[in-house]
Amino acid sequence: MKALILLSSLGVISLLAEIFSFKKLLYPLVLLGLTVAFVLNIGEWNTNVTYFKMMQFDNYAVAFTSVIIVVAFLWFLMAEGFFKDETNQTDHYSLVLFALVGAVLMVSYTNMTMLFLGIEILSIPMYILAGSKKGDIQSNEAAFKYLIMGAFATGFLLFGITLIYGATGSFSLEEIKNAIATSVSIPAIFYVGVLLMLVGMSFKVSAAPFHFWAPDVYQGAPTMITAFMATIVKTAAMAAFVRLFDTTFLRVEGSWVNVLWVMTALTLLTGNITAVFQTSTKRMLAYSSVAHAGYMLLALLSANSYSSPSILFYTLAYSIGSIATFCIISIIANAKGDDGIHSFNGLAKTNPLLAGVMTIALLSLAGIPPTAGFFAKYFIFTSVFVAGHVGLVLIAIVASLIGVYYYFRIIIAMYFKEGNHEEVPVDMNHKLLLIVIAFAIVALGLFPDSVIRLL
Amino acid sequence: MITLLLIFFPLVAALLLLFVKGQQVRNMALGAAIIEFAIVVFALTQYQHGNTTQFEVNYNWINSLGISFHVGMDGISLLMVLLTTFLVPIIILTSFNREYSNPSYFYSLLLAMQFALVGVFVSLDGFLFYIFWELALIPIYFICLLWGGENRARITFKFFVYTLSGSLLMLGGLIYLYLHTSGTHTFNIQALYLAGQSLDMAHQGFVFWAMFMAFAIKMPIFPFHTWQPDTYTVAPTPGTMMLSGIMLKMGTYGVIRWLLPVVPLGVQDWANVAIGLSVIGIVYASCIAIVQKDFKRLIAYSSIAHVGLISAGILSANVQGVQGAMIQMLSHGVNVVGLFFIADIIQKRFNTRDIASLGGIRNLNPQFAVLFLIVLLGSVALPLTNGFIGEFLLLNGVYQFNAWAAAFAGLSVILGAVYMLRSYQSVMLGETNSITTSFPPLSGSEKGVLLILCAAIIGFGVYPKPLLDIAGPSVVKLVDGVRLAMGK
Numbered sequence: 001m002k003a004l005i006l007l008s009s010l011g012v013i014s015l016l017a018e019i020f021s022f023k024k025l026l027y028p029l030v031l032l033g034l035t036v037a038f039v040l041n042i043g044e045w046n047t048n049v050t051y052f053k054m055m056q057f058d059n060y061a062v063a064f065t066s067v068i069i070v071v072a073f074l075w076f077l078m079a080e081g082f083f084k085d086e087t088n089q090t091d092h093y094s095l096v097l098f099a100l101v102g103a104v105l106m107v108s109y110t111n112m113t114m115l116f117l118g119i120e121i122l123s124i125p126m127y128i129l130a131g132s133k134k135g136d137i138q139s140n141e142a143a144f145k146y147l148i149m150g151a152f153a154t155g156f157l158l159f160g161i162t163l164i165y166g167a168t169g170s171f172s173l174e175e176i177k178n179a180i181a182t183s184v185s186i187p188a189i190f191y192v193g194v195l196l197m198l199v200g201m202s203f204k205v206s207a208a209p210f211h212f213w214a215p216d217v218y219q220g221a222p223t224m225i226t227a228f229m230a231t232i233v234k235t236a237a238m239a240a241f242v243r244l245f246d247t248t249f250l251r252v253e254g255s256w257v258n259v260l261w262v263m264t265a266l267t268l269l270t271g272n273i274t275a276v277f278q279t280s281t282k283r284m285l286a287y288s289s290v291a292h293a294g295y296m297l298l299a300l301l302s303a304n305s306y307s308s309p310s311i312l313f314y315t316l317a318y319s320i321g322s323i324a325t326f327c328i329i330s331i332i333a334n335a336k337g338d339d340g341i342h343s344f345n346g347l348a349k350t351n352p353l354l355a356g357v358m359t360i361a362l363l364s365l366a367g368i369p370p371t372a373g374f375f376a377k378y379f380i381f382t383s384v385f386v387a388g389h390v391g392l393v394l395i396a397i398v399a400s401l402i403g404v405y406y407y408f409r410i411i412i413a414m415y416f417k418e419g420n421h422e423e424v425p426v427d428m429n430h431k432l433l434l435i436v437i438a439f440a441i442v443a444l445g446l447f448p449d450s451v452i453r454l455l
Numbered sequence: 456m457i458t459l460l461l462i463f464f465p466l467v468a469a470l471l472l473l474f475v476k477g478q479q480v481r482n483m484a485l486g487a488a489i490i491e492f493a494i495v496v497f498a499l500t501q502y503q504h505g506n507t508t509q510f511e512v513n514y515n516w517i518n519s520l521g522i523s524f525h526v527g528m529d530g531i532s533l534l535m536v537l538l539t540t541f542l543v544p545i546i547i548l549t550s551f552n553r554e555y556s557n558p559s560y561f562y563s564l565l566l567a568m569q570f571a572l573v574g575v576f577v578s579l580d581g582f583l584f585y586i587f588w589e590l591a592l593i594p595i596y597f598i599c600l601l602w603g604g605e606n607r608a609r610i611t612f613k614f615f616v617y618t619l620s621g622s623l624l625m626l627g628g629l630i631y632l633y634l635h636t637s638g639t640h641t642f643n644i645q646a647l648y649l650a651g652q653s654l655d656m657a658h659q660g661f662v663f664w665a666m667f668m669a670f671a672i673k674m675p676i677f678p679f680h681t682w683q684p685d686t687y688t689v690a691p692t693p694g695t696m697m698l699s700g701i702m703l704k705m706g707t708y709g710v711i712r713w714l715l716p717v718v719p720l721g722v723q724d725w726a727n728v729a730i731g732l733s734v735i736g737i738v739y740a741s742c743i744a745i746v747q748k749d750f751k752r753l754i755a756y757s758s759i760a761h762v763g764l765i766s767a768g769i770l771s772a773n774v775q776g777v778q779g780a781m782i783q784m785l786s787h788g789v790n791v792v793g794l795f796f797i798a799d800i801i802q803k804r805f806n807t808r809d810i811a812s813l814g815g816i817r818n819l820n821p822q823f824a825v826l827f828l829i830v831l832l833g834s835v836a837l838p839l840t841n842g843f844i845g846e847f848l849l850l851n852g853v854y855q856f857n858a859w860a861a862a863f864a865g866l867s868v869i870l871g872a873v874y875m876l877r878s879y880q881s882v883m884l885g886e887t888n889s890i891t892t893s894f895p896p897l898s899g900s901e902k903g904v905l906l907i908l909c910a911a912i913i914g915f916g917v918y919p920k921p922l923l924d925i926a927g928p929s930v931v932k933l934v935d936g937v938r939l940a941m942g943k
Contacts, residue, residue: 369589449517
């Protein structure tokens with residue numbers, strides 16, 4: 001909660017920076033603020049305080065808030081250029097910070113209204129940020145598409161919430177849970193509401209068949225914003241999804257589990273298969289992010305004691321891996337003016353560091369041991385296995401093998417293809433960040449227990 | 456402690472080598488590999504002969520999943536580690552023949568691979584075994600990708616995906632066993648044995664296939680061998696040697712340690728099919744080897760034939776078969792490294808490996824001809840060479856399982872003699888031609904490697920007892936356990 005208040009005030013302060021002209025100080029201030037927020041948040045571990053029956057900072061919320069803050073910190077380190085190059089700097093700071101506030105709400109709500117507010121507080125800044133490259137027609141298209149699709153999703157979600165309210169007479173998760181536990185016959189509109197919410201949330205996590213917006217928006221938006229959407233937005237949306245379906249709606253599992261089964265299989269296959277045919281690395285990662293949503297849905301589907309720890313680990317492993325890849329893609333795309341796979345040709349010779357970190361990050365995304373991504377997949381597959389969806393595990397294994405194919409296209413390009421022999425210039429900050437991330441990926445792979453046993 | 460040292464010393468050496476510039480890095484790599492061999496020799500002196508697991512170390516690693524860093528060596532593991540650490544310095548020495556670009560990466564990857572291979576052979580935790588199994592794949596993939604020959608991107612990628620699919624199936628099998636361990640789930644090897652043996656025959660059959668696929672692809676067994684000839688041919692020679700000399704043994708070792716005792720009934724149920732495939736592979740690969748024009752490719756196919764016999768021997772699940780397999784793994788490791796090195800020596804001098812276009816090298820360098828002949832005789836299993844004892848025991852083991860299978864498997868000896876002696880005839884004997892005009896004398900490192908290998912071939916062939924004694928009791932114990940579970 002303290003972290004939430006701090007983040008909100010940071011957002012307001014950034015708005016004031018333009019007026020009181022301390023724009024230069026803002027960047028260090030935000031990094032400091034995030035560090036303090038992280039510490040404050042950790043302090044709430046095991047306190048389990050409920051606020052006005054609206055939000056509850058249980059360990060689940062604290063753990064996911066920590067992941068969000070850590071990833072946001074890494075994101076700011078990566079995205080320094082995004083705030084320097086553009087006009088409206090302070091607006092960007094505050095939009096990002098407000099989006100983080102929304103993300104924290106989404107992992108800690110205990111009331112449908114807070115879920116809705118969280119999603120909107122997260123989404124509205126993202127609509128604007130997706131279009132923040134004002135002169136670029138693709139960026140505009142991305143913002144517009146994201147807004148329209150997002151509005152649709154919100155509509156579904158709101159409609160679902162309304163029907164559930166109609167059936168149970170409450171927005172509170174606790175009361176809804178009690179209502180369906182005690183009621184003799186649950187009204188049909190309740191099930192309709194659950195399915196509508198399922199659709200709405202699937203839009204937000206870009207699960208097939210509601211993923212069509214993702215590739216266009218990811219490709220059109222500025223790379224830094226794409227990275228933000230692929231990591232923090234996805235983490236928050238998945239956490240919200242699990243909080244809703246694996247606790248409150250668990251009792252009516254029968255009504256949504258088959259739908260989700262099919263959606264998960266579709267997400268895994270369409271995401272991975274379509275990624276194979278992409279030539280732009282950014283678009284490939286967009287489809288791969290759809291595929292990763294599929295893996296996370298696996299854990300949601302298993303709905304057992306393994307679900308939350310495995311999603312926590314997965315979002316962390318996936319987010320830091322993605323930050324590294326997006327960072328490198330943006331460096332390459334800036335230097336060569338193109339983010340196609342051929343831009344990576346010969347990178348191992350010119351920039352061994354970039355190639356090395358990219359390899360580790362891609363191996364992690366592909367799920368090869370001993371990286372974090374391997375354990376992430378391992379935990380998720382085990383939880384689904386325990387839940388008894390063996391068919392889905394097989395589909396997921398085939399999907400991961402397809403994943404190896406397209407991630408390795410970049411690795412092969414870097415090590416095997418001949419490129420022009422010009423070294424790509426890299427900032428010291430970015431170098432440092434990438435080294436830290438590479439170590440983190442390996443460390444998480446060697447000691448996954450440190451995160452897994454938290455929940 | 457000594458096991459930890461054995462595992463991590465190559466890794467530390469590999470990381471340090473990254474910071475060394477220039478060609479002297481290969482001397483340091485050789486030094487590191489020799490030190491590692493010395494550690495194993497020290498372990499041998501400390502080893503109490505018997506059937507117990509020694510040098511055991513057990514740390515908690517991932518408590519919430521029952522995964523521990525549990526390593527140790529019984530006779531079987533020790534023999535495999537001995538093979539690994541004996542071959543790696545030799546493989547590094549063979550690479551002195553050529554200059555590799557970015558040598559520090561090259562040797563670092565070789566040692567990193569040794570780290571993973573030793574890890575595979577000493578793991579006593581199913582999950583740890585899987586991790587090392589996968590870790591071994593990454594260095595060799597990069598060795599083949601960065602220093603390989605023509606078409607390497609496509610071929611090495613096929614190799615990677617092929618083996619990765621197998622490993623994922625094995626992981627599935629391991630997780631299935633893990634979920635069937637009693638009490639708190641654990642990946643401890645003994646718990647997995649109990650879990651596997653408590654399954655009924657049909658379920659053991661599923662686990663058998665999930666795990667056997669991984670091993671069959673790694674060895675490789677017909678019809679999962681299609682990645683192998685291309686990869687062996689395209690890889691740089693030290694990579695080929697690592698693949699055939701040591702990495703292949705991961706598969707056979709896996710069957711001994713992680714298949715027979717885990718699902719004895721599954722093995723019993725499916726042995727007909729699996730041994731059938733192995734024997735088909737022997738005949739098929741031998742026939743293809745006979746018509747090969749490329750010497751390196753011929754050795755690759757001969758390797759499929761040899762490993763088919765090893766696999767058939769192990770799956771017969773009797774003492775002779777498994778003991779024979781242990782010996783043959785050592786012999787095959789030594790012989791195949793020798794053969795690939797000879798192919799490399801010839802290619803370096805004439806820029807071709809085409810058997811038909813060579814000839815008369817014996818006239819140019821009789822010394823090389825003798826050394827080649829010794830390696831070749833070891834490979835065709837002539838008595839008093841190392842290949843003989845292993846093949847004899849293996850055929851004996853397979854015969855106890857099924858006489859017909861043994862009859863066809865026995866063809867491997869005859870066909871092996873055919874393709875090996877024919878290629879020797881064509882390459883070494885006869886008159887020199889326009890390509891083989893001169894043969895620069897063997898360099899010191901070349902001579903050294905061939906002499907060590909020949910000494911090993913003859914020494915092991917004449918007096919194999921010390922090595923047999925290392926693994927013997929452990930093999931008997933393991934096979935007895937398996938046969939008991941099979942109800943024999």
